[in-house]
Amino acid sequence: MTALVARARATALAAFAMGLAACAVAPRAPRAQPAADAGEVVMPPPLRLDPLASIVSGTGLEWLADVHPRELLSDEAAAAQVERVFSETAAARFRTRYGGVDLLRAQEIVVAGYDGALFGAVRAAVDAMDPSAIEAAFARRAQGVEGRVQAGSVVRFWGTVDGAREQVAVFGHQAVAIEHGQLGPLRPAVLFAEGKLQRALPATHAEPLAALFARLQDAPPPPVAMAFYAPGPFAEPWASGLGGLLRATTAAAVAATCAATTPRPDGGAQFAGGAGRPGLRVRVVLAGSWGADGPAAGERLAAAFRALAADPLGRLAGLDHPLTEPSLVTDDAAVELDVTLDLASLAVGIHDATGASLPEILGLSAAH
Numbered sequence: 163m164t165a166l167v168a169r170a171r172a173t174a175l176a177a178f179a180m181g182l183a184a185c186a187v188a189p190r191a192p193r194a195q196p197a198a199d200a201g202e203v204v205m206p207p208p209l210r211l212d213p214l215a216s217i218v219s220g221t222g223l224e225w226l227a228d229v230h231p232r233e234l235l236s237d238e239a240a241a242a243q244v245e246r247v248f249s250e251t252a253a254a255r256f257r258t259r260y261g262g263v264d265l266l267r268a269q270e271i272v273v274a275g276y277d278g279a280l281f282g283a284v285r286a287a288v289d290a291m292d293p294s295a296i297e298a299a300f301a302r303r304a305q306g307v308e309g310r311v312q313a314g315s316v317v318r319f320w321g322t323v324d325g326a327r328e329q330v331a332v333f334g335h336q337a338v339a340i341e342h343g344q345l346g347p348l349r350p351a352v353l354f355a356e357g358k359l360q361r362a363l364p365a366t367h368a369e370p371l372a373a374l375f376a377r378l379q380d381a382p383p384p385p386v387a388m389a390f391y392a393p394g395p396f397a398e399p400w401a402s403g404l405g406g407l408l409r410a411t412t413a414a415a416v417a418a419t420c421a422a423t424t425p426r427p428d429g430g431a432q433f434a435g436g437a438g439r440p441g442l443r444v445r446v447v448l449a450g451s452w453g454a455d456g457p458a459a460g461e462r463l464a465a466a467f468r469a470l471a472a473d474p475l476g477r478l479a480g481l482d483h484p485l486t487e488p489s490l491v492t493d494d495a496a497v498e499l500d501v502t503l504d505l506a507s508l509a510v511g512i513h514d515a516t517g518a519s520l521p522e523i524l525g526l527s528a529a530h
Contacts, residue, residue, distance in 0.1 A: 209315065209355045211337050213366075214270040214285040215375070219350040220365030222276045226391045229271040233387035237420045239440035243509040261299030262292050263338055274365075279343035283351065289335040293317060296332050304328070316352055370394060370413035373495065374449050378417045389417040394450075404448070404466040407459055407497070413449045418442050421485065421502050440505040441485045447498045456492035463499050464488055478514055480507025 210216065215228045235241045244266075253266045263284050265271060274281040297319060301307055304321040311318045320329035329348050331339045333355060341348035353359045366375040370393050378386055392415070395401075396408040408414065421441030446467075452459050467488055471481035486502040 207357060209333050209336060210357055211285050211333060211355055212270075213379075214272050214283055214337065215366045216364045217283065217339070217351040217354040218272055218274050218281070218365045219347050219354070220363070220368050220371070220393070221350070222346060223365050223393060224275045224277065226275075226365060226371075227271075227273045227388070228386075228391070229273075229388040230385065231266055231268050231271065233385055234420060235266065237440070240420045240442075240505060243440060243505045246509040246513055259299065259303060260338075260340075261296035263296065264290075274347060276344075276347055279341060279346050281339065281341050281347040281351070283337060283339035285337040286335075291332065291335045291338060293332045293335065296330065296338055300328075300330050314356070316356065318348075318352065365393070366391075370449060371415075374413050374415045374447055377447065377496065378415060378445065384419050386417045387419050389415060391415045405462045405469075407448055407462055407466070410452075410459075411448045411450045415445075415447045415449075417445045417447070420505075439485060441502045442505040442508060443500070443502045445498060445500050447496055449496050451495070452492065452497055453494050456494060456497055459497045460490040460492040460499070463497055464490055467499055467501070475511075479511030480504045483507070 213228075215226065218226055234244055248265070250266070253264065257264055264286070265284065267290070268284045268286055270285045272281075272283045297317070300319060300321070300323075304323050305325075307319060307321040309320050315334035317332045318329065320327065322328070323342070326343055327345070329341045329345070331348055331352050333339070337355075339348055339351050350359060350362070354362075354364050363372075365371050371391050374391060378389055392413065394408070394412045394414070396403070396411060396414075401409045419442070421443050446463065448459070448463065450459075467481070470476040471484075476482060480503060484501050484503050488499050488501040491498040491500065
């Protein structure tokens with residue numbers, strides 16, 4: 163196995179770890195608002211932040227992770243495994259660095275990668291954000307604060323953090339977004355939230371991701387706890403992935419939900435596919451114009467999963483002993499593999515493979 167392929171597989175596991183955590187253009191002055199009549203209080207329109215993934219720009223997007231921590235943490239057995247990858251201690255360090263932003267109690271987390279920039283946003287319960295604390299935390303970690311703008315309930319400020327440009331947008335008490343690196347994704351995110359980009363669509367509502375996003379989000383309960391999306395076309399070395407299937411793939415997604423449980427006779431929990439074992443149902447979906455080649459593509463996807471499961475990295479993550487055997491669904495537009503994994507083995511494998519917790523993987527340790 164080449165170092166390149168090993169790195170690709172480790173990156174795929176890191177994407178699952180990100181899920182278990184649950185991580186523009188030049189700033190412009192706000193437009194002048196029409197003058198209100200004397201004594202009239204003009205309230206800004208409500209922000210469009212639910213789902214939070216709907217503010218992510220598709221321009222230049224390389225990948226997108228969408229995490230719903232409550233869907234993972236509401237299950238006691240699943241929550242215990244999340245602790246392996248993202249501990250309460252790590253969450254406390256994150257809260258200190260980012261002004262009280264609590265990832266473990268967030269409603270939704272999105273992290274998106276662009277060429278030269280990383281975008282992250284967190285949506286909290288109503289009135290759970292403290293804008294002044296978030297801004298003060300930015301001032302503490304920045305080498306220099308270069309600007310600040312407020313328009314309605316949205317405050318943006320920017321400066322230099324760890325030698326790179328960083329810009330933050332705080333959406334009242336509801337959400338916060340951070341852009342680290344080159345300018346690009348934050349400004350359209352603000353405009354999407356304000357409903358001002360009428361001629362553009364966010365990444366999850368524009369092809370090639372729109373159909374995948376709808377397919378996964380509209381599935382029967384339980385809801386998706388975490389999902390990872392990547393728009394095509396895929397260049398090398400990624401195009402060679404999954405037995406070469408990515409060469410014909412227009413977009414790829416991996417989604418996970420906590421496996422349904424049923425009571426055991428002794429009153430404990432019986433997890434789907436394994437007695438007393440917390441499960442994570444994983445769906446791998448490849449979109450493309452498969453047509454009559456769909457069944458053959460499905461078999462190649464299953465073969466790629468078996469190869470990964472037999473690999474030392476796959477065995478470490480427990481892929482070689484899933485709680486349910488993989489099943490395939492194919493049609494003209496998508497090839498899907500559905501399998502339920504042992505969540506405990508997966509969590510241990512992710513930590514052992516990376517030698518770090520999720521905050522360390524993402525560079526969010528206290529020292530960073």
